[in-house]
Amino acid sequence: MAAIRQDKPTRSARISTTFTYNRVKEIASLNLPALHRTHSAGDASVASTTPSCTTSEKEERLHISADEPCFITRKPGYALQKAHWINAVRKNPPEKVAVERFLNGLSVVRREFSLNSASNLTPLDPTLHYTMDKLGFFAVTCSKVTLKAMIEVVDAENKIFDEDPMGYTRYFKIEKEPFSNAEYEMVVLHPDHFLPIGSTLAMHTQDPNNPARLVGKLYMASADGALRETSNDHSPRFPAFRPTCRLEQKHCLNPFLVVLNAAMAFRRYMKTTFQRPAPLCTDYRDLVDLTLALADKIYHKPVIQVALQASSDARQLAIMKMPAEEAAGNNEEMVMGNVDRFGSMTRNGEDKTLAPKGRGRGGQDVAMRSSRFGAEVEEPLPDASREDIVDYCHYLISGRDEPLSRKDEAILASIGLYPVGRDNDNDDELSDSEDDEEEEWMGEECVDAAPDTTVTVAEKVLQWQSAADKA
Secondary structure, three states, X not given: OEEEEEEOOOOEXXXXXXXXXXXXXXXXXXXXXXXXOOOEEEEEEOOOOOOOOOHHHHHHHOOOOOOOOOOOOOOOOOOOEEXXXXXXXXXXXXXXXXXXXXXXHOOOOOOOOOOOOHHHEEEEOHHHHHHHHOOOOEEEEEOHHHHHHHHHHHHHHHHHHHHOOOOOOOOOOOOOOOOOOOOEEXXXXXXXXXXXXXXXXXXXXXXXXEEEEEEEEEEEEOOXXXXXXXXXXOOOEOOOEOOOOOOXXXXXXXXXXXXXXXXXXXXXXXXXXXXXOOOOOHHHHHHHHHHHHHHHHHOOHHHHHHHHHHHHHHHHHHHHOOOHHHHHHHHHHHHOOEEOOOOOEEHHHOOEEEOOOOOOHHHOEEEOOOEOOOOOOOOOOOOOOHHHHHHHHHHHOEOOOOEOOHHHHHHHHHOOOOOOOOOOOOOOOOOOOHHHHHHHHHOOOOOOOOOOOOOOHHHHHHHHHHHHHHO
16 A cells, blocks of 8 residues: 655655565567566566465466467456356365366366366456456357357267266267367347446457557447447447467367356346346347257256266265364265355254355354355255256356355446345445455456456446557
């Protein structure tokens, strides 16, 4: 924080700060030299992972080049965040293992996959990351051509599995087409909130006259809600895009993970209880329908039953390997009561639980606020309907323990997007610590991000769009 400092012996006052700049590394492919400042923060670098990352996480992130641009806008930069497409409960190793084993059981990832694998990460502009992940203004799915091709492949594997369910495991050659050449598209669910008052989003492509430079083209929300070059419904839509090719195929983005993420977003959108915006345009509806159809085939019932059991077994094994005190706490959560609004089990259906460590109030009983993704879903019973099973699968991989912070609630309330199941208690406004608020904005723990210096999402979006307009 800036402070008035008096220098001796002249006693002249000047404003100074205790904060230091991060060291800026060279990115040779972008012709960006390193910046060496007197007040740099030593080895801390905005082009590398944060110190809180584990060794394995840092190694995985090395497979994502510093010059890899934003997945959506193709704009490179130092402030990009490495966004997860599938996540688990934060700071809960058994849940992380359970989600990883579940995805392995679906046969949609490699055997060595972890949630921190490069195939589950893409660089994203911080505001895009925030408005997609925290506010649900848009989702990313595969293009129509890619979705149709993937549906054919998954459908064929399901038929083989049904013929020999005890001796066959689905196998998808992710390094081959249609997975290796997958294209992706944005589906804007709340266009007026995403790009308010005519603001724009820039897509960057290579300058045909100078391949070393980029050219930005602006897109805005048209009358039909699609992202287009002009407000006219017939102007070209925001184009499909591909991720940057990485050195090894196994580190490239896995399209299955993007589709499962999009399916969660679309199902939440369709089940929303607040007043919906105008219907989606035809192209967006087609993408939603194809995405949900593909997700339905990925969640093939005979496969999913085995995957859920394997996930549960992996969770219990991870708990057994934990220190006794931590394992006891995890086992208690697993076997007693119903799921509360934090995604944790509670005794006798009580709507209270211990405040998670690091979220203020020292762990005393407090009434829980809405979980990040609304209503909780309990593990399905053997006779559960397919809808209940799929709901639980989405819930399992949603990173569901993150509650909405006070700031998130205020933002959603201010624009009319009230979270599902949100209670109206008047708990102490300081129940969430300042550190937790900062974590919520920055996204994943090990994601490099520019500091949050804005107050409302409107300011964030408008400030970002203003910069894009100038670009």
